[in-house]
Amino acid sequence: xxxxxxxxxxxxxxxLERRLNLVLLVMALSLLLVLGRVGYLQIxxxxxxxxxxxxxxxxxxxxxAPRGEIVDRNGELLATTRPAFxxxxxxxxxxxxxxxxxxxxxxxxxxRGRIRTLLQRHRGQWFRPIRLKNDISAxxxxxxxxxxxxxxxxxxxxxxxxxxxxxxxAAHVLGRVGxxxxxxxxxxxxxxxxxxxSIMMAAGxxxxxxxxxxxxxxxxxxxxxxxxxxxxxxxxxxxVDNWGRPTRIEREQAFQTGLQLNLTIDAxxxxxxxxxxxxxxxxxxxxRGPSYATSAAAVVxxxxxxxxxxxxxxxxxxxxxxASGRIDPQFLPQLEEFNRSIQGLYIPGSTYKxxxxxxxxEEDIAHLSDTVWCGGGYRIGSDVIxxxxxxxxxxxxxxxxxxxxSCNVYFLEMGARLRAKARASDPTKGxxxxxxxxxxxxxxxxxxxxxxxxxxxxxxxxxxxxxWLPGEDIQCAMGQSRQEYSPLQLxxxxxxxxxxxxxxRPYLVDSITQDGHVLWQAQPEVVPNAxxxxxxxxxxxxxxMLAVTAPGGTGYWQFYDLPIKVAGxxxxxxxxxxxxxxxxxxxxxxxxxxxxxxxxxxxxxxxxLAGAPVAREVVRTxxxxxxxxxxx
Numbered sequence: 001x002x003x004x005x006x007x008x009x010x011x012x013x014x015x016l017e018r019r020l021n022l023v024l025l026v027m028a029l030s031l032l033l034v035l036g037r038v039g040y041l042q043i044x045x046x047x048x049x050x051x052x053x054x055x056x057x058x059x060x061x062x063x064x065a066p067r068g069e070i071v072d073r074n075g076e077l078l079a080t081t082r083p084a085f086x087x088x089x090x091x092x093x094x095x096x097x098x099x100x101x102x103x104x105x106x107x108x109x110x111x112r113g114r115i116r117t118l119l120q121r122h123r124g125q126w127f128r129p130i131r132l133k134n135d136i137s138a139x140x141x142x143x144x145x146x147x148x149x150x151x152x153x154x155x156x157x158x159x160x161x162x163x164x165x166x167x168x169x170a171a172h173v174l175g176r177v178g179x180x181x182x183x184x185x186x187x188x189x190x191x192x193x194x195x196x197x198s199i200m201m202a203a204g205x206x207x208x209x210x211x212x213x214x215x216x217x218x219x220x221x222x223x224x225x226x227x228x229x230x231x232x233x234x235x236x237x238x239x240v241d242n243w244g245r246p247t248r249i250e251r252e253q254a255f256q257t258g259l260q261l262n263l264t265i266d267a268x269x270x271x272x273x274x275x276x277x278x279x280x281x282x283x284x285x286x287x288r289g290p291s292y293a294t295s296a297a298a299v300v301x302x303x304x305x306x307x308x309x310x311x312x313x314x315x316x317x318x319x320x321x322x323a324s325g326r327i328d329p330q331f332l333p334q335l336e337e338f339n340r341s342i343q344g345l346y347i348p349g350s351t352y353k354x355x356x357x358x359x360x361x362e363e364d365i366a367h368l369s370d371t372v373w374c375g376g377g378y379r380i381g382s383d384v385i386x387x388x389x390x391x392x393x394x395x396x397x398x399x400x401x402x403x404x405x406s407c408n409v410y411f412l413e414m415g416a417r418l419r420a421k422a423r424a425s426d427p428t429k430g431x432x433x434x435x436x437x438x439x440x441x442x443x444x445x446x447x448x449x450x451x452x453x454x455x456x457x458x459x460x461x462x463x464x465x466x467x468w469l470p471g472e473d474i475q476c477a478m479g480q481s482r483q484e485y486s487p488l489q490l491x492x493x494x495x496x497x498x499x500x501x502x503x504x505r506p507y508l509v510d511s512i513t514q515d516g517h518v519l520w521q522a523q524p525e526v527v528p529n530a531x532x533x534x535x536x537x538x539x540x541x542x543x544x545m546l547a548v549t550a551p552g553g554t555g556y557w558q559f560y561d562l563p564i565k566v567a568g569x570x571x572x573x574x575x576x577x578x579x580x581x582x583x584x585x586x587x588x589x590x591x592x593x594x595x596x597x598x599x600x601x602x603x604x605x606x607x608x609l610a611g612a613p614v615a616r617e618v619v620r621t622x623x624x625x626x627x628x629x630x631x632x
Contacts, residue, residue, distance in 0.1 A: 062129055065231030066160035068258030070174060070221065072267040073307075073510065079174055079222075081160035084324070085136045087144060088129035089115065090153035104151060107143045108133045121212060131213060134324035135161050162215075162222075162323040168316045170270050172339040173263075173308075173452075173508065175220020176319035179213050179326060186210045193227035203514045205232055205256055215325050219337055221261060221508060222319075223453045228512060231258035259519065262511045264307030269621050273298055273310040276617035280610065281314065281601070288605055292579055296610075297340035298599040299491040299506075300618055303587060305524040306495075306504025308450070309595060310618070311488075313340040342448075342455045345484035346600050349573030350406045350607070351585045352479025354497060354541050357399055359438050360414040361537045363421060368540060371396045374409035380471035385412060388572065403544025404553045406570060408478050415477025431473045432461045441531040443492035443503060444485055449527075450506045458485035480574060490585055490598035497545070498567070498587035498596050500538040501531035545569055546590050555584065558612040564623050565590035568615065570607030579603045584611025588619050595622055 070079035087108060101115045115132060122130045136144075141156065148154055162177050180186060189210050193200075200207060207227065210216065216230070217223035234255035239248050277296050284293035300310040313336075321331040338344070360366035376393035377384040387393055387408040394407045402410035419431035439445055439460040447457045461473075461482040475481040485493075488506060496503040505525040512520040545567035549559040554570040568586030575581055582604025587596035597615055604610025620626040 063234030063236055063252070063255045064159040064215075065233050065255040066257050067162055067177070067231065068229040068260045070229075070261045070263065072263050072265045072270075073309075074266070075262075076267045077165055078170060078263070078265070078267065079162065079164050082163045083158050084134060084161040085141050086134045086157055086159045087132045087136050087140070088155040088157065089119075089132055089151075090129050090155060100150060103147060104132070104154075107140055107147065108136065109140075118213070129155050129157075131325075133326075134159065134215075162319075164319045164323070166267075167318045167320060169267070169274065170265060170311070171220075171316045171319050172313045172337075172341065173220055173265060173311050174319060175222035175224075176218055176317075176322050176337075177215050177222055177325070178218045178322045180210055180216045181212070185216065186212075189216060189226055192224075196225075196227050199228065199259070199512055199520050202519050203259055205259075208232055213325075218322075219339070219454070220452065221263075224451055225261055225509065225512075229258040229261065232256040260513045261509050262513060263508055264302065264305075264309065264510045264522075265311070265508065266309045266622075269300065269618065270310045270312070272617050272621040272626075273300065273614065274312045274314075274316075276614040277312055277314055277599075280613050283613075284601070284604060284610060287609075288579070292603050292605055293601050293610065295340060295344075295602045296600060296604070297344055297487045298597065298611075298614060299341050299488045300595055300597045300622075301491050301495050301504075301506060303495040303498045303504075303593045303596045306492075306506045307510065307522075307524075308506055308508050309622070311341045311508075313338070313344075339452070339454075340600070340602075341487045342450060342452055343486065344600070344602075345456060345458045345486055346581055346583070346602070347481075347573040347575055348479040348483055348485055348490060349571035349581065349583055350408075350479055351490060351494075351569050351571035351583050351598075352483060353403060353406065353411050353477075354545065354569060355435060355439055355442065355444070355479075355493070356411050356414055356418075356477045357403060357541050357544065358497075358533055358537055359435055360418060361399070361540060362438065362533050363418060363434060365417045365421060366399055366414055368398055368400065371398050372402070372407075372410045372413045374407050376409075378409045378412040380412075380474060383471060385471075385475070399540060400544040400547055403541070403569065404547035404550070406548075406554050411478045412474055415474040418477070419473065430468070432476055435476060436460045436462060438531070438533065441501075441503065441529060442496045443489050443527075444483075448488055448492050448506050450488060451508055455488075456486060458483070458489050479571065487598045487600045490583070490600070491596055494569075494585040494587055494598055495593075495596035496531060497538065497541060498593035500535055500542075501533055503527045503531065542567060542590070545586065549586075554608050555586075555612045558608070558616045559619070562616070562619060562625065564588050564619055564625070566615075566619060567593075568612070570612060572606045577603070579605050582607045582610030584608070584615050586615055588623075595619075 066081040069077060071077055105112060105115055118130050144156060193207055217226040232255060234253045237251040277298060281293040281296060296314045298312050302309055315336040317334060317336050321327050373396050374387055374393035376391035377386045394405050397407050397410050415431050418434040422429040422434050445460045447455045461476060472481055476483060492506060505527055507522055510522050511518050547553050548555045548568045549566045550556060555568045559566045566586055566588045567590045568584060571583035573581040573583060582601040584607040585598045587593045597618060599611035599614050601610035
């Protein structure tokens with residue numbers, strides 16, 4: 001009996017031990033699971049949760065660098081920055097409801113889906129502000145503050161916004177800014193930045209690369225020198241409360257302001273040029289009708305350096321429209337970004353006659369003693385090309401008379417003689433081969449190399465390629481065939497005549513500075529392969545241009561009362577679009593040239609009506625013959 005009890009007690013003891021061991025095993029396994037989970041959270045996912053915790057507490061606020069200022073040759077401010085509020089959203093890994101985003105889009109007047117698109121574009125960039133709208137209004141700011149509790153991650157900060165104090169003054173030269181939207185833009189700007197590496201290194205600027213939705217220069221100098229102007233953004237780590245309101249700054253890395261561009265542009269002359277063009281456009285429309293003077297472009301150069309003193313293109317625009325990054329839709333129909341000064345290509349008309357004259361004299365085809373009879377027309381086969389004066393014509397004219405009166409017959413005859421000389425040595429050649437022997441040296445073949453993006457290249461015609469109709473090539477001699485040039489090319493061509501063959505590359509930026517210290521200084525650049533034309537030939541053609549503004553010349557009435565001797569040439573170009581284009585090129589003073597210009601009015605009717613009055617105002621302003629304009 002006792003043995004039985006002892007056996008039972010031993011069995012109970014063993015069962016109790018087994019249960020105790022099982023409990024201990026469960027507890028050990030549970031502890032291991034807890035320790036494993038803690039280890040996983042601390043070691044494997046520790047960085048993630050630390051970032052999440054820090055992201056909930058810390059906001060990385062980008063300190064946008066102000067773009068560098070742009071000033072004219074006298075230090076007058078043309079582009080600067082101003083402070084403005086901007087709204088951003090910090091992506092913290094969670095999704096926003098459609099209702100929340102709709103509220104935000106309504107407040108900021110954004111199209112539906114805009115914020116969702118931005119969030120997807122920046123997915124993976126946690127805790128970094130995604131800029132929603134720059135330059136928000138006071139009302140938008142107030143409404144955002146009222147709804148802040150519904151908008152987790154909202155950040156409102158002050159950033160520098162581009163500002164152009166004089167609105168549309170020199171708009172096509174300065175350009176405008178906007179958001180970077182395409183990979184092609186990013187790649188182009190990245191490649192372009194490399195050409196400024198030495199200047200940026202001297203300034204202590206570290207290139208940071210380009211990201212989608214960065215504010216960049218889109219056209220003009222803003223685009224050409226974007227890497228120089230944009231500076232380097234800073235960053236500020238701000239601790240916030242559970243409402244997203246800043247409580248203290250933990251760390252800050254300051255921004256670096258962009259560098260300053262000092263231009264060759266003369267703001268006073270630019271105002272004069274633009275106003276004279278606008279006034280004359282209105283005058284021509286009153287005289288001729290609304291289909292006349294639909295657009296215009298002009299360039300004024302310093303013939304001694306190639307520096308651009310003024311450049312204008314009409315219609316124009318106000319670059320402030322897109323200074324915040326996105327352009328207001330109401331302004332889109334008025335956004336005339338096409339810079340006709342460097343992108344518009346125009347038939348030169350009679351302004352090309354100096355090129356024919358230079359070629360004819362240099363090829364020993366024409367001499368001052370030679371004369372041609374103008375009876376009002378020139379016969380080519382069965383066709384007669386009329387002179388602009390009609391019958392009875394100019395009568396007997398020499399080279400100077402022909403330039404002075406813009407005689408078509410004289411230059412058609414020179415064209416025929418040049419063609420005959422070319423074919424005498426090679427039957428496959430013609431007039432255009434003679435002209436193209438010299439024209440490229442005057443900038444009339446290819447880009448000029450100006451420091452602006454998207455320049456188009458007008459070219460001199462060739463005998464190769466398209467076949468020529470009978471008599472078509474002869475009309476090149478009076479600038480009325482397959483030639484098309486930009487106003488800048490025509491200005492370079494005229495300046496090269498003024499300097500008797502010294503051709504400078506045109507440029508707009510004279511120097512780049514940082515806090516008054518010059519980092520880079522432009523040097524006038526003479527284009528290699530100087531024009532090989534004798535001084536006596538230049539003198540002869542220049543005398544003809546002076547005669548244009550003398551009594552009996554086609555430009556006399558605009559310059560007869562000025563104390564400055566002006567050399568010029570009017571041009572009326574017939575195009576497939578009626579009415580005719582009006583052009584005027586010239587330089588002054590005649591004896592010691594300082595400036596040269598080319599002015600083109602599309603559908604301007606004639607050069608004397610359209611371009612010459614504008615040139616008069618340019619001369620009066622540059623030489624101090626009129627009171628200066630007061631900036632508005």
